[in-house]
Amino acid sequence: MIQIHNLYKSYHHSEILKKINLSIEKGEIYGLIGQSGAGKSTLLRCVNGLEKFDTGDLIVEGVNLASITEKELRNFRKKIGMIFQDFALLNRRNVIENVSLPMECWKYDKKEIETRSEALLDLVGLLNKKNCMPSELSGGQKQRVAIARALSLNPSVLLCDEATSALDPNTTDSILRLLADINKELGITIMVVTHEMSVVKNICDRVAIIAKGSIVAEDTVENIFLKESLALQDLVGQESISVPENQTVIKLAVRSCDIDKNFLWKLASENQVKFSIVSANIEQSKNNRFGHLYISVDNRELDIARSYCEANEIQYTLVHSCGKGAEVGVS
Numbered sequence: 001m002i003q004i005h006n007l008y009k010s011y012h013h014s015e016i017l018k019k020i021n022l023s024i025e026k027g028e029i030y031g032l033i034g035q036s037g038a039g040k041s042t043l044l045r046c047v048n049g050l051e052k053f054d055t056g057d058l059i060v061e062g063v064n065l066a067s068i069t070e071k072e073l074r075n076f077r078k079k080i081g082m083i084f085q086d087f088a089l090l091n092r093r094n095v096i097e098n099v100s101l102p103m104e105c106w107k108y109d110k111k112e113i114e115t116r117s118e119a120l121l122d123l124v125g126l127l128n129k130k131n132c133m134p135s136e137l138s139g140g141q142k143q144r145v146a147i148a149r150a151l152s153l154n155p156s157v158l159l160c161d162e163a164t165s166a167l168d169p170n171t172t173d174s175i176l177r178l179l180a181d182i183n184k185e186l187g188i189t190i191m192v193v194t195h196e197m198s199v200v201k202n203i204c205d206r207v208a209i210i211a212k213g214s215i216v217a218e219d220t221v222e223n224i225f226l227k228e229s230l231a232l233q234d235l236v237g238q239e240s241i242s243v244p245e246n247q248t249v250i251k252l253a254v255r256s257c258d259i260d261k262n263f264l265w266k267l268a269s270e271n272q273v274k275f276s277i278v279s280a281n282i283e284q285s286k287n288n289r290f291g292h293l294y295i296s297v298d299n300r301e302l303d304i305a306r307s308y309c310e311a312n313e314i315q316y317t318l319v320h321s322c323g324k325g326a327e328v329g330v331s
């Protein structure tokens, strides 16, 4: 559905995107994360045809943007909706007029514009605000209007550029639920650029990390956060854990299947390993529960605990104590 092969893009002889290769399935919600300036927005703008690129292929719904005429590009852009952090509503137009705007530009029939705008406002839960001005809306409501407008031309792809970054956590959740519903009900492919890891965990199926214009990691959400590649560590940093004296903390990467298998209970009951839970961080992603569990074990029982993890294919890392109590770092 979106296929990118060896895409390069530069501004003023400075390479911004380097050898980008990505393949996004139809109906997928795909996250793109990376540090500020990594090239996320530039890549998104290439996907919707707003930016030209130097070399490579970018194929969206069978259309290769590398070899498209201006007229074809205009038609192509009907297939792509886009929402932004600052909502980009026209302040002099009321809510329904904002939603209608793309259809007016494409000279839709007046009655159809009205019916469709109302249906879209109903979809985003704002039909009762159709005559309000943007200044009378909250941030979350403005983003809902922007989403309705982005859907007005019936796109197959919705691009979200930091769409929830200006919103509080509860409003963010409600917008993410709306995007997930739209994805499910309308089958629209969604590409999400964000710096919020919670957004990725909440709605994405897969995610890519971009650093200095290159894709440095790509996987399912669960694998990206459990495998903790260097690329992810560069982005989110490393946590610090204090280790009790004569103990080792084992950091366990747990997936739904492990949680369901009562693996901790078996560690204690079948292997007689005594442990304390130091910290736990289990999250509900779009498709699964996963996270990290830190347990501390006596150094004398460490080998048994390790063998148990290896026999059960539970991924782990060790945090060693270097003497008296507190210590940091994961090996």
Ligand SMILES: Nc1ncnc2c1ncn2[C@@H]1O[C@H](COP(=O)(O)OP(=O)(O)OP(=O)(O)O)[C@@H](O)[C@H]1O
Binding pocket: 011, 012, 016, 034, 035, 036, 037, 038, 039, 040, 041, 042, 043, 195
């Ligand atoms: N129109 C432009 N002309 C020249 N350089 C640009 C232009 N647009 C972006 N850049 C540069 O391209 C690089 C990538 O910018 P981009 O906005 O894609 O990054 P980003 O990952 O989206 O960052 P952020 O998270 O801060 O929005 C930056 O170094 C930026 O300065």
